[in-house]
Amino acid sequence: xxxxxxxxxxxxxxxxxxxxxxxxxxxxxxxxxxxxxxxxxxxxxxxxxxxxxxxxxxxxxxxxxxxxxxxxxxxxxxxxxxxxxxxxxxxxxxxxxxxxxxxxxxxxxxxx
Amino acid sequence: xxxxxxxxxxxxxxxxxxxxxxxxxxxxxxxxxxxxxxxxxxxxxxxxxxxxxxxxxxxxxxxxxxxxxxxxxxxxxxxxxxxxxxxxxxxxxxxxxxxxxxxxxxxxxxxxxxxxxxxxxxxxxxxxxxxxxxxxxxxxxxxxxxxxxxxxxxxxxxxxxxxxxxxxxxxxxxxxxxxxxxxxxxxxxxxxxxxx
Numbered sequence: 001x002x003x004x005x006x007x008x009x010x011x012x013x014x015x016x017x018x019x020x021x022x023x024x025x026x027x028x029x030x031x032x033x034x035x036x037x038x039x040x041x042x043x044x045x046x047x048x049x050x051x052x053x054x055x056x057x058x059x060x061x062x063x064x065x066x067x068x069x070x071x072x073x074x075x076x077x078x079x080x081x082x083x084x085x086x087x088x089x090x091x092x093x094x095x096x097x098x099x100x101x102x103x104x105x106x107x108x109x110x111x112x
Numbered sequence: 113x114x115x116x117x118x119x120x121x122x123x124x125x126x127x128x129x130x131x132x133x134x135x136x137x138x139x140x141x142x143x144x145x146x147x148x149x150x151x152x153x154x155x156x157x158x159x160x161x162x163x164x165x166x167x168x169x170x171x172x173x174x175x176x177x178x179x180x181x182x183x184x185x186x187x188x189x190x191x192x193x194x195x196x197x198x199x200x201x202x203x204x205x206x207x208x209x210x211x212x213x214x215x216x217x218x219x220x221x222x223x224x225x226x227x228x229x230x231x232x233x234x235x236x237x238x239x240x241x242x243x244x245x246x247x248x249x250x251x252x253x254x255x256x257x258x259x260x261x262x263x264x265x266x267x268x269x270x271x272x273x274x275x276x277x278x279x280x281x282x283x284x285x286x287x288x289x290x291x292x293x294x295x296x297x298x299x300x301x302x303x304x305x306x307x308x
Contacts (some may be wrong), residue, residue: 052184055154078118079113
């Protein structure tokens with residue numbers, strides 16, 4: 001077994017699916033701030049993500065208008081930046097799900 | 113909104129924290145003030161919220177764990193800064209911003225290398241303006257059908273009478289440079305829209 005190869009492959013798969021995972025967490029309509037979102041992803045999926053990679057991704061998703069963000073003042077004086085999904089984001093994640101299910105079916109067939 | 117620093121009881125923790133903030137600031141300093149503040153405040157909030165999760169325990173150890181999980185600013189901010197810089201550049205039409213954004217995005221694909229080369233052409237026109245002032249007789253647009261076609265320095269090889277633009281050379285170069293600049297920036301905008 002080539003552990004190094006597997007390691008690289010896993011990190012590529014994670015990187016490729018992170019936007020799909022984030023949009024899925026957000027699609028319920030609840031707003032999350034970065035740290036909260038990371039915890040939610042860990043809780044639901046048991047996937048450890050490199051925390052620092054989340055923020056560039058959120059910026060891209062925002063550029064694509066799939067999510068929006070808003071600063072909310074806190075009692076601590078350190079505001080949180082909350083992210084929520086846009087209507088376009090919802091439509092996009094639905095399409096992504098369709099693709100994902102088809103891919104999943106094909107992969108299951110091929111690995112039999 | 114302004115950054116509010118996180119208070120620490122432990123002096124070492126405070127030093128580690130300040131050093132991390134400094135490294136973030138250094139990475140983002142090429143961006144406009146608003147983008148700088150956004151990035152700094154968001155990472156600061158991340159550190160603060162992580163610390164709140166475990167209110168007790170050794171501050172230094174907690175902070176080091178958080179920062180390790182978050183990653184080195186020099187690594188995590190590269191893609192973010194490159195994206196934001198490009199967005200800034202295509203919004204403003206400021207040549208310095210465009211140049212910097214292209215440099216930051218060079219590693220993001222062959223198309224940016226092509227843009228960079230186009231940009232160098234642009235500086236070629238600007239250079240020719242200076243060269244014309246410095247050496248008026250040998251710099252210009254030399255053209256004689258089937259024999260000569262030179263835009264630049266003739267190296268004394270051609271008859272100066274073949275220069276076609278004369279006093280119009282500098283205005284022509286200015287117009288070419290501006291036209292090319294707008295074309296490049298519009299192409300960049302178009303590329304960003306297509307990517308979306």
